[in-house]
Amino acid sequence: MPNTMKNQLTNVIFNVMAEMYFIFPLEVDGDEKAISPETTCYRLTYKGESDFFLEISIENSLLSMMIQNFIGIDANDLDPNTIAEGGKEFVNIVGGNFMDCFDHPCSMGIPEIITPNNAIQLSQSLEKGRLNFENGMLEVALVYQ
Amino acid sequence: MAINILVVDDAPTMRKIIIKTIKISGQYAGEIYEAGNGIEALQQLDEHWVDLIITDINMPEMDGMEMLKRLKSTPEFSRIPVIAVTSRGRKSLEHNDEWMLITEYLSKPFHPEKLRDVIFSIIGEEYAQHNEESTDECDF
Numbered sequence: 001m002p003n004t005m006k007n008q009l010t011n012v013i014f015n016v017m018a019e020m021y022f023i024f025p026l027e028v029d030g031d032e033k034a035i036s037p038e039t040t041c042y043r044l045t046y047k048g049e050s051d052f053f054l055e056i057s058i059e060n061s062l063l064s065m066m067i068q069n070f071i072g073i074d075a076n077d078l079d080p081n082t083i084a085e086g087g088k089e090f091v092n093i094v095g096g097n098f099m100d101c102f103d104h105p106c107s108m109g110i111p112e113i114i115t116p117n118n119a120i121q122l123s124q125s126l127e128k129g130r131l132n133f134e135n136g137m138l139e140v141a142l143v144y145q
Numbered sequence: 146m147a148i149n150i151l152v153v154d155d156a157p158t159m160r161k162i163i164i165k166t167i168k169i170s171g172q173y174a175g176e177i178y179e180a181g182n183g184i185e186a187l188q189q190l191d192e193h194w195v196d197l198i199i200t201d202i203n204m205p206e207m208d209g210m211e212m213l214k215r216l217k218s219t220p221e222f223s224r225i226p227v228i229a230v231t232s233r234g235r236k237s238l239e240h241n242d243e244w245m246l247i248t249e250y251l252s253k254p255f256h257p258e259k260l261r262d263v264i265f266s267i268i269g270e271e272y273a274q275h276n277e278e279s280t281d282e283c284d285f
Contacts (some may be wrong), residue, residue: 019254071158072165082158089156093253094202096232105240106235110155110205 006129008101009054009094009140013131016093021066026132033036035059035130035139039086040131042091046099048106052144054098056091061115062136063087146174148268149193153186153200153209154230158251163199163230163260170261183207187215190222197268199260202231202238210238213246226267230255 017023036059044054058066060083064075067086075083091111099108129140150167154160160179167174178193180186182204189195198216202209209229216222226248231238234252238244249263 009244015196067158072159085156086158089159091157093232096203096234097252098238099237100234105237108203110203 004078005101009098009142010129010131012094012097012101013138013140014089016097017066017133020070020093021090022069023062023066023133023135026134033137035137036061040087040112042087042111044095044111045109046095046106048102049104049107050144052142054091054095055143056094057139058087058090059138062133062138065133065135066090068082069106088113114135148197149175149178149179149195151178151186151189151193151198151200151206152249153180153198153212154185155201156202157181157232166257167264169193169261170264177230183194183209183212183215186212190216194223197264198227199230199264202229202233207224210241210243210284213243217246226259227237228263230260247260 001073014025035057040060040063040139041055043056046052064083067078067083068075070086088111095108131138152160152163164177167177178189180189184207200209213227228249228251229247230251230253232253235250246268251260252262
C-alpha cells in the first residue's frame with residue numbers, strides 16, 4: 001500500500017474510532033503478532049478509473065467493544081449478528097471518509113462480511129496497515145484488482 | 146408541537162444512535178419512523194406523514210440520492226426537509242444534481258450535539274420542548 005494512502009487511511013481510522021467509538025490506538029504497525037483467528041473481515045469495493053477494494057479485519061474482542069461503545073449497551077447484551085453488522089457501519093464510515101481523500105472520482109459499494117479465508121492473502125512484498133488497541137487488533141489492506 | 150421524523154439508514158446501529166440523539170436533544174418528537182433503504186422509506190411515507198427526513202446516502206436496494214429524486218418528484222413529499230447523514234464527503238456528492246435536494250448535510254462521524262444543532266436549524270427552536278422521556282434511558 002503506497003505510504004501516502006496508508007497514512008491517509010490510518011488517519012481516517014484514528015478519527016472514526018475516536019469520534020464515534022471512543023477508542024484510541026495503542027500503536028501502529030507494532031510487533032509482528034499475528035491477528036487472532038477470532039476475527040470478522042469486511043470488504044468494501046471502489047469503482048472508478050481502476051477498481052479496488054478495501055479489506056478490514058477486526059478482532060472480535062475489539063469489535064464487541066466498538067459496538068458496545070457506539071450503542072451504549074453492554075456487549076454481553078448484544079447478539080453476535082448485531083455486532084458483526086455494526087462493524088459494517090464502521091467500514092462504511094471509514095470507506096466514505098477515505099474516499100474523500102482520493103484525487104479521482106469513484107463510487108463506493110456497500111460493505112460486506114467475508115470469511116477470513118476469502119480475505120486477500122497479502123504477499124511479503126505488500127504492506128498491511130495494523131492498528132493495535134487495548135481490546136484487540138485491526139488490520140487493513142487496500143488491493144487493486 | 147410534535148415533529149414526526151423518518152430515519153433512513155441501512156445500519157440498525159446508526160438508526161438507533163440517531164433516534165437516541167433525537168430523544169435526548171430536547172426536541173419534542175412525535176412519531177419516529179425507521180427505514181433500512183429508500184424503498185422502505187417511500188413505503189413509510191405512503192403510510193405516515195413526516196415533518197423531517199434524516200437519511201444516509203449509501204444504502205442497498207435504493208440509495209439516498211435515488212430516494213430523494215423520487216421524493217422531490219412527488220408534490221406531497223417535495224417540501225419535506227431532508228438531512229443527509231453520510232460518510233461520503235461533500236465533494237463526492239456536490240456534483241450530483243440531487244445534491245440540491247438536500248436541506249442540510251452532516252458527515253459521519255458526527256457528534257450527537259451537531260445533529261441536534263442541524264435539526265434545530267431546520268425545524269426551529271420554537272418547536273423545541275423539554276423531552277418527557279426519562280434521562281435514565283438515554284445514556285450515551
